[in-house]
Structures are given as structure tokens and as C-alpha cells.
Amino acid sequence: MGTEEEYVPGFGTHVEGSGIYATLVGEKVVDQDRKVSIKPAALVPALMGRGSIVVGVIDEIFEPVALVRVADIKGGERRRTHNEYYCVLHASRVRNGFVKTIRTEVRIGDIIRAIVDDVDNGETYLSTKGNEYGVIRAFCSRCRHGMDQKGSRVVCPKCGSAETRKIAEGYGSA
Ligand SMILES: [Zn+2]
Structure with a gap:
């Protein structure tokens, strides 16, 4: 230093x-x-409270949980930080309805928009329930290329792989 x-x-x-x-x-x-x-x-997560909106990258998946690396906070007022830290997205908080495996909803490298559901014991729990939350940019799990939305799925224009995601409204425009 x-x-x-x-x-x-x-x-x-x-x-x-x-x-x-x-x-x-x-x-x-x-x-x-x-x-x-x-x-x-x-x-840093002390800056965040319930209802803060975050954008983050899926960094790791340990079923039934995804670790989300967050570098940008949007709250009532816009806040930015150069720090990165980790939030937790549990399968039960991905969408309304049962989610069997979180890999059908998010994949490593995807960018998601989420809302802070709970902050407890130093852990920040995200939710992607609601149309506006979920994956805003998906990356092909086969070849890592950015994917296009096709209805309720995402398709890789490079290798043709079709995958499922919890897709946010406005996918690709964020
Ligand atoms: Zn691909």
C-alpha cells in the first residue's frame, strides 16, 4: 500500500x-x-437496506444458493461504490413458485437486477421476485457468448444453445 x-x-x-x-x-x-x-x-452492505435495488454478477453457485458480486447500489438516492461484496440469492427468493435448482434461473457470469429482501447477521439476501427483477444479461453456459431473449428462454446466437433463466423485464436494455 x-x-x-x-x-x-x-x-x-x-x-x-x-x-x-x-x-x-x-x-x-x-x-x-x-x-x-x-x-x-x-x-459496505450496511449502506443497503431492505428495498435497495442492486445490479450484480453471478459469481458462484452452490445449490440452492447463488453468490452475487455487487458493485452498484441503486436505492432511494443513487449510491455507488467501487467496493465489491457478496450477496446471497437463494432459490426460494428467485421467483414466485417453486424453484428446484437455481441453475435453471441464473448461471455464473449472468448479470442480474435484484432487490434486497433481508439483511441479517452480515449477510445480504436478494430477491428477484417480480417482473422487473432477474437476469438482465445472460451468458451462454457452453461458450460464454451473450444470449438473446426468445420468449421465456435465452438463446445463444453463436452456438445455438437454448437455456432457461428468470428473465427480467427489459432484458438486454439495461
Ligand atoms: Zn453459446
């Missing part, structure tokens, strides 16, 4: 030799006294 000549070590840092290193994952912050500290990524 820098040296002791440049900065005073602060929260979330440690000194090794003459260098200052981050001990936490988060955003580097330097104050007017040249104190360098880390604003932990885990604190």
Missing part, C-alpha cells in the same frame, strides 16, 4: 520492514494526516 515515509499505518494495515500492507480486504483510504487504512468490504 506504500511505505512508512509516505503514510501512517491505520486500521486494517500492518507494517513489515518499511512497507505498509493491508490485512483486510477492502478499499484503501488515506486521510488528511496521511494515515492509510482499509475500509473493510464487509461494512
